[in-house]
Amino acid sequence: MTNQASAVPGSNLSPAPGGEATRKHFWQNLVAACIAIAWNAGFLFMSLGLPAGHSRGDVGPGSLPMQVSVFGLVVSVVYLVQVLRGIDFGGSSEKIDVARVAGLLGIFVAVALSANWIGLALCLGIGTGVATLLFPGERPLVRALATGAGFWLIAWGLFGKLLELPLP
Amino acid sequence: MDGILQSLGVIFSFSGLAVLIIGALLGIVIGALPGLGPSIGLSLLIPFTYNLGPELSMLMMISLYTSAEYGGSISAILLSTPGTAAAAATAIDGYAMARKGKANEAISISLTASTVGGVFGGLALLLLAMPLASLALKFGPAGYFAVGIFGLTSVAALSGGSLVKGLICAAFGLALATIGIDPIAGTPRFTFGLFELYEGVPFLAALIGLFAVSEALAMIESRVVAAPVIKDKVGHVFMSGALWKETWRSMLSGSVIGTLLGILPGVGGNIACWVARDYARARDRHPQEFGKGSANGIAAPEASNNATVGGALVPLLALGVPGSPTTAIMVGALIMHGLHPGPQLFTEAPSLVYAILFGTIIASLVQYAAGSLFLPLMARVMRLPDAVIAVGIMAFAVLGAFAIRNLMFDVYLMLGFGVVGYLMKKLRFPVAPIILAMVLGYLVESNYRTALVSSQGDYMIFITDPVSLLFLVLSLVSLLTPLWRRLQARRMRRLEGTANGAAH
Structure with a gap:
């Protein structure tokens, strides 16, 4: 298990107490959540530009990408909220060489x-x-x-x- | 009948036996090297099997897959470092037995149990795949869409500690799967004018980058082997009659558990080995011996992790749905040969299907022979320096990515995916859901849209179609089970906390 749920009641925008590693994980996860949101938002924006379907009943080439990006956005926002609430999602505790x-x-x-x-x-x-x-x-x-x-x-x-x- | 004879002809030809032996040797080495595993081995191997044709290519891959599951136990026994996650349970009793000076005995149990498990899983595959496939042939597009969604829910099991991270990765994989010409209208999507992306993101380039290159990059940051290395000379690997008598029950129970768990999407050898070990301990007359070098503590997990190979191939062949990253890679190999896995494969390429069915059993027997004959050599390979292994992975990754379409574009893409995979590893994001979603993306989208065209845009088709409804309900159960378990665990913790507080 890489994820150690260590939600601290009352903590809002600050990382959970738990030492240097947890603080480091907070920033790592915060950046990861922002990247995930940006990727899905960008993908949604591009999906909206795709043409509609031609056949009767066909939802078009943009339909699934749009649904996937909306799903990705929702999950990424949930991730961001949980990170901001102080839940430690784990990460690299050692410095990258x-x-x-x-x-x-x-x-x-x-x-x-x-x-x-x-x-x-x-x-x-x-x-x-x-x-x-x-x-x-x-x-x-x-x-x-x-x-x-x-x-x-x-x-x-x-x-x-x-x-x-x-x-x- | 023709298909059976043709497939047996391929398996027992010179080339067939040669690829089985090469696959077994590569598999044992890759499995034995800590950090590597069948997924990395297969992702590096696939591009080079293109010229072999689908039958020989699949035989080689199955042989590698099966043998890597066994190979993981060699380093688990000699280094206390499981070569693969599925050998983690073996490390406990295997290493304890090796420290008593019985390394040879421990490896002989592991090899025999792996072979028994592999043969059992192969037989189960032979018996189950065909009836399931003939049932699946009756599915419509809505049913197939739901089957694809069910396959995707194995993300929940492959997510490791965090479901939310697993879902983000699955969304990323699905997004990647939509790049290229769309399957119904033929419109190019997200290609940015690059003709190299018209056929989609090359799956194998992504695979090699995410699995192999990321591992090589992680390897350069040092590998820690904590336990002292067993330096016993390993030679013969034949199990004595007394050991057979002692372990046959555990081998059998491990094989059954491994096969059943292997069939479930997302559950592989890494879970089966622990379940089989626990079951064997509960049934053992001397459970206190577990952890101190018990023969059954090696036999049960080893039989189970090899049995998962046959089990995991059941949904792949019958439904076209890979239940694990390794089987997802095999889908990539089939696609490379212009084939799509699923029940239609039984009519389109019967000799290939039978080669896979019989090959799974034969591969286990070849693994036994190769494992017995080359064991001392394998034990030495494990001591290769990290430098050679890591740069070797990088070199084969470059060659493999180039070999896919003879394009340097794929090499750059593969290196890019390598960086993404490395960063994901660092941030504890699971890679497996991306691969699974990339493979299932096409199945899900093409059937989703075909179903809607056939129903003239009526979404109720996914509810009114009984197969679709069944798999959608199963998907929901599969996704909600880990959440429910987590809630239960949290409730238990809260109750314990309250009880402790009251006691103080």
Whole structure:
């Protein structure tokens, strides 16, 4: 159970008492609720622009998106209200290791972007090798070289040649 | 009859056995690696099975799914860290037994029980799927719409701690499912002029991002293995006659429980393992041994989590409704091959259906053979560094996303979904409802609109159609049950609080 209902009677716009973690969860959930409301409101707005159905009885292409976004809006508002009432919906208690997470993601975005220039197999080889350096461990350079060479071989040999995937 | 013979021909061909063995080995490794599981394994595997054709592709996936359920128990026994959520109950007695120097024995019980459970679930699938499918063929669009809604209500069970978060995710998944050309009028929706989105958001790209990439991103933030690793050498995995005599009842009860719970939408091995363990303990002559390395404490949960595989495939094949994230992924695989799961599959592709039905049983037997022969190797794979596993997932994710349509657009989309999935994990939002809603979105919308066109816009068709009414009532029950349980628990807590206050 990730959700610990810890509603505190009387608490309105402030997070429930319960230490740093709970306060952190409050802000995380508040932001998440606002994003959910914004997404559903935006989706509803776009759905309203869709044409009506042509056949008799057809509710049209905008009907389900509209119903889904209204449902999403209602649930998101319920979520927001519960967060504001101080209910702890859980969240990340530890700080996100932004450098590492963004580093790993950034490497693979770079792999995807440069695939058309130097080839996906080579990019993956370089990318995976460099990415292993983000992890702690013994003999990082040897590990990086072995991993890079291994994945280049898998991508080029197994997928490119054997499975005939038209890799860029 | 032709379908049966054709399917058996495919299963027992060289390629059939090869994909079953490869699937089993991959499944055991993926299941044994803590943090990974059948969902991640299948999402990474699907794009590469396209060239195999539907029968071989499904055989490989079923083999991986079944073996991953067993694989989870290896790390549960040796590391006290269940490889999959369904192996959580096994960790208690498995690790306790391994600490007594009986790691080999614990794994042999787990492998045998998993095989028994898998075969039992497969037999149940064989017996139940066809009669249910022939019944489902009589459903109209309104009935199908209600079946889709019933499938969606499993969100309640897949939401973890918070129903409201699960519902937000389901709404997000349904919204994503409406992107692309609409199924009735053919109008493009929310495509922003991008031709890549005309066929909708590529389900597999979303799947790989949400399940696999998010896990790799989470992995870079370190994995904690709290318990000391059992370093016993693991070799043979054959169960002695005495152990058979001791555990057969638990294997049987676990298999029945797993199959029945597997059929229910949203209830999978992670719940079945605990129910089966509790049942076995209640029936055991030495319940005090549970938690201290009881053989039945391993046999019951392991039989149950493998039996859920056959159970979970019943609604998928008979109704076209996936009841779990893993079966939702299999729907994605069928769609990739231009097939839609459901009762019509029995007439459209009988050899495929029989390959799935018989394949589920055979896959369990292959899992036993592969698990017995390669166990020492598997135990070593578990010690692969996180760095290699995480970058491996990322590399296969990139290749897999590209392989779907040979478009780099899908790779960017997959990475985007990876970030969304990672943030959702951090904020404790369940990912499974998104996948389920994306799969069921098409079924729900196309049947909803077809039903309304056939009734000329009269919404009463959803009430007057008996099948629709039945499934809508079941949906309501399915959604309200967790709420009712929560209210009951709150009332109990309040009563306890009042009683404690009075005592003081």
